[in-house]
Amino acid sequence: MKKILMLVVVLMAALSSYAQEMYLGGGISLWRDCDADINSFSISPDFGYNLNERWAIGAELAYAHEGTYYDEGKDRISSHVNSFAIAPYARYSFYENKVVRLFIDMGLGFSTSKAEHRDAVNGFEIGLKPGLAIKLNDSFSFITKVGFAGYRDDYFRGSDGFGVTLDGENISIGIDYEF
Template structure:
């Protein structure tokens, strides 16, 4: 009888252990994982001293593949649009389309669901200045910082600081124009104390 009870107890404990293992959720990435991510950024300013208003937004979809559990590579597209008004009159309208590649490295886990990363990307972009009727084409490279928060095993929210460190070179598409280069280190300022350009998004792990 005792042997029978002992066998039954072992069976129950074994079943409980297996059930507990099946319920363990993994909020992380692994080699071979693929993700789709969309980032959205928005900016707005209103200077009442000069009556100048500026509004802009950015959309950046990405597709990435994990070479290992910490390193992912991929490609991205981007679209940016901004508008400036002075005393209610349009003074600058511009739109930018870009394409690029990136490498992302996850270097720190903050608890079970938070994953922090740094990302390096290079790309090409073309900006159309509508009111002035000319274009500027160029390339650039930038270093971003970001964090993912896993809502579920497959879905994560993203917060990123874009172009904390960046370099860009661009040239207007007009006769006689010379290239203009720019290097930035985004320590931040009064308007944006975090540095870089803040963006929010959502990530889907396939």
Template sequence: MKKILLTFVALMGLTVASQAQEFGYKKTDFIIEGFFQSSNKNDKGADEKTSLFNFSPKFGYFVTDKIAVGMQLGIGNEKITKMANDVEMVDKTNSFGIGAFGRYYFLEVGSRFKTYAELGAGYNQIGGEMNDGTNTVDDIKTKGFGINAGIGANYFLTERIAVSFAFADVLSFNSYKLDVDGAKSNTEFNSNINVFDNFFSTAKFGLTFKL
């Protein structure tokens, strides 16, 4: 009977402690958030290998309980290796981006799931090189600027750690051009309203740490 009573008291204590936790953000909170993507593909039929790496960290500060502002970085690398006539050809692409964002948390589903809308703007540069088995030639760099509006959510695992979901860019505008004299800019405007049918077909997943 004593053991049963102690077990009951312990369970009640855990329940109360769990209920006492506060999941969410407050003014002056800092967050560090990161999205990571890595893949390797080996197409034996085409005798081609592809490796991809992308890392996108964000650093934010809450100016109110629901609004955060901050900066973001983007680092990417892709390598394609292909064999042709017993000659190995390698194509490498590197990218780097920096920008700023503002985020508004507008909906809570339960105590742990927080949904937000986000507006961001940034600068991006893409370069690389190609080796044909004998010579290595640098690719012409591409520089660009973009603005995007999207939605996402955080699901809190603990008071300070949350799983991040960046569902989609609902609207985006991009302008880019080759880094050579006389090059003309190319612009793109995209709206992805149809992704509301299936968020997870375009979602990115990461982790958020509240400091």
């Protein structure tokens, strides 16, 4: 146990010595569909390491919960779905000025979703996600990713198949903190 603790301390010290090379960010969402009586929320932390000015590697973790409620006769029925995903990526920044950076995340993702009283469904995706970062100050950036180009099979809250999509359902917005 002491060796593991010492290894963690040494790794944290080594990583913290590289100023402005690591980043942490992500997003959250809360949604209420009044017509269908569905409540949902998700949290998706994102972390990565800047290898140089153009390339970074990172991963996004995601958790989502959806609760559906409906009346069946005199009974109030509920159904819950929990979903998890991990999506490692390589980020290439192809344009940058003092404020704006355009990038593309190239990666793959693995997910599992479990509906109440049903078997889990596992899925994956492989593809590209274009993005935009707006530098707010030396440490914080506003990040948005719009769309997806690639292939998905039963992936976390997405449609199956291959192609390119740039609709409003594929927009993510968040904040990154570089340290």
